[in-house]
Amino acid sequence: MKTKQIILTILLMIGSLCWAQKPAAPASDAVTIIRAGVLIDGKSDTAKRDQVIVIRGNRIESVSDAASFKAPSANANAKTIDLSRATVLPGMIDAHTHLFLQGEDPAEGGYDVQLLNYPIAYRAARATISARRALEQGFTTIRDLETEGAGYGDVGIKRAVNEGIIPGPRIYAVTRAISTTGGYPLEGYNPDIVVPKGSQLIDGPIEARKAAREQLDNGADWIKVYMTHRSWTDNKGNLQSQATLTLDEIKAVVDETHGWGKKVACHAYNGVGLQRALDGGCDSIEHGLELTDANIAQMLKQGTWYCPTMAVYYSHWADENTAEGKRDRKRAEVHGASLNKAYKAGVKIAFGTDVGGFSWSEPIAQEFPVMVKFGMTPMDSIKAATSRAADLLDMNGQLGVIAPGALADVVAVNGDPLTNVSVLKDVRFVMKDGKVFRSEQK
Numbered sequence: 001m002k003t004k005q006i007i008l009t010i011l012l013m014i015g016s017l018c019w020a021q022k023p024a025a026p027a028s029d030a031v032t033i034i035r036a037g038v039l040i041d042g043k044s045d046t047a048k049r050d051q052v053i054v055i056r057g058n059r060i061e062s063v064s065d066a067a068s069f070k071a072p073s074a075n076a077n078a079k080t081i082d083l084s085r086a087t088v089l090p091g092m093i094d095a096h097t098h099l100f101l102q103g104e105d106p107a108e109g110g111y112d113v114q115l116l117n118y119p120i121a122y123r124a125a126r127a128t129i130s131a132r133r134a135l136e137q138g139f140t141t142i143r144d145l146e147t148e149g150a151g152y153g154d155v156g157i158k159r160a161v162n163e164g165i166i167p168g169p170r171i172y173a174v175t176r177a178i179s180t181t182g183g184y185p186l187e188g189y190n191p192d193i194v195v196p197k198g199s200q201l202i203d204g205p206i207e208a209r210k211a212a213r214e215q216l217d218n219g220a221d222w223i224k225v226y227m228t229h230r231s232w233t234d235n236k237g238n239l240q241s242q243a244t245l246t247l248d249e250i251k252a253v254v255d256e257t258h259g260w261g262k263k264v265a266c267h268a269y270n271g272v273g274l275q276r277a278l279d280g281g282c283d284s285i286e287h288g289l290e291l292t293d294a295n296i297a298q299m300l301k302q303g304t305w306y307c308p309t310m311a312v313y314y315s316h317w318a319d320e321n322t323a324e325g326k327r328d329r330k331r332a333e334v335h336g337a338s339l340n341k342a343y344k345a346g347v348k349i350a351f352g353t354d355v356g357g358f359s360w361s362e363p364i365a366q367e368f369p370v371m372v373k374f375g376m377t378p379m380d381s382i383k384a385a386t387s388r389a390a391d392l393l394d395m396n397g398q399l400g401v402i403a404p405g406a407l408a409d410v411v412a413v414n415g416d417p418l419t420n421v422s423v424l425k426d427v428r429f430v431m432k433d434g435k436v437f438r439s440e441q442k
Contacts, residue, residue, distance in 0.1 A: 053402060092365075136438055143174070178215075310335065343375050372421050
């Protein structure tokens with residue numbers, strides 16, 4: 001009898017504990033109403049004033065004018081968030097990040113120290129902070145374009161975010177990336193010593209296809225390929241870059257990746273390597289420092305995306321009297337002109353920053369004013385980081401828009417980004433998947 005009483009008591013205790021931890025209402029029924037002073041919905045060409053956004057669970061249910069909005073009786077217990085003095089936008093998307101890079105100071109070891117000195121647990125801890133940093137700046141989704149020697153670490157960070165273990169953006173992981181022998185650091189060490197490399201190196205189409213299969217099998221959402229490596233200026237002052245994969249090799253990667261229903265991003269500066277990337281059928285050109293008219297025409301014909309990562313090339317230049325300094329200045333000179341030409345021609349442009357190549361302590365949104373400087377309108381630069389980046393990720397209508405049916409990723413800033421796009425550097429409100437992560441309204 002005592003045993004039965006003990007068991008009954010334990011069951012009652014477990015039941016009461018579960019009841020105490022049970023939310024008042026299922027997440028799918030939770031309703032949030034956001035009152036937006038100005039709404040940039042990510043897709044429209046103009047902003048709208050005095051809008052009401054109704055969110056049920058993690059989806060946007062409706063968007064309407066405040067004057068005509070009537071809350072259904074079923075929403076009597078809805079939570080209301082007043083952003084009537086702010087500009088509200090969709091959660092932003094950075095389509096080119098590196099969670100496992102930290103913009104290391106060259107004086108402290110630069111790129112190499114991360115692979116040679118830092119244990120993977122240390123790099124993962126820093127990547128965790130980087131993920132949080134992206135989210136708190138209003139970037140609710142990122143495409144993380146390789147781990148730079150940290151293997152499948154981005155898949156681990158993605159899982160931790162998805163399971164609610166750590167805060168962070170929605171992550172599209174690339175894992176290791178692919179290049180060729182002689183096509184990626186670490187470099188310059190005693191050739192008799194085997195040092196780690198920042199990406200997976202292949203030679204020949206068979207190895208290229210196998211590397212793509214390995215990475216896809218281990219959780220890659222995209223495959224990244226380095227079609228060029230180092231760059232320099234020749235004796236005529238022209239920008240040159242080292243081509244890496246052959247046409248047969250990139251075709252093998254693209255064919256395999258497309259067969260899995262996934263896409264290929266190609267790091268390509270200019271010249272032969274960029275042309276091979278286009279001829280091989282890549283889905284996005286990353287950086288694209290110097291695009292020819294023929295490159296642009298081919299991108300338009302094939303529907304190739306352009307992720308230019310502008311701002312990173314306009315700071316931290318080497319001394320102008322060095323070979324590196326001349327290269328840095330030439331990169332900047334041709335890059336702005338390439339963005340301008342591609343934009344005017346109608347090439348599909350997605351916002352990406354290469355953050356990690358510069359410190360995560362710097363504002364990710366520094367990219368916006370540079371895009372505007374070289375010809376993009378503020379609205380189009382915002383669309384590049386919202387609806388258009390979502391299109392790149394095959395999430396059209398799901399991400400990057402404030403519209404019925406979309407995931408409830410919402411951010412807000414003080415001021416008007418259409419007159420001063422730099423206000424996007426100071427995001428004050430962040431909601432991801434219907435949950436408020438940050439709310440620091442003035």
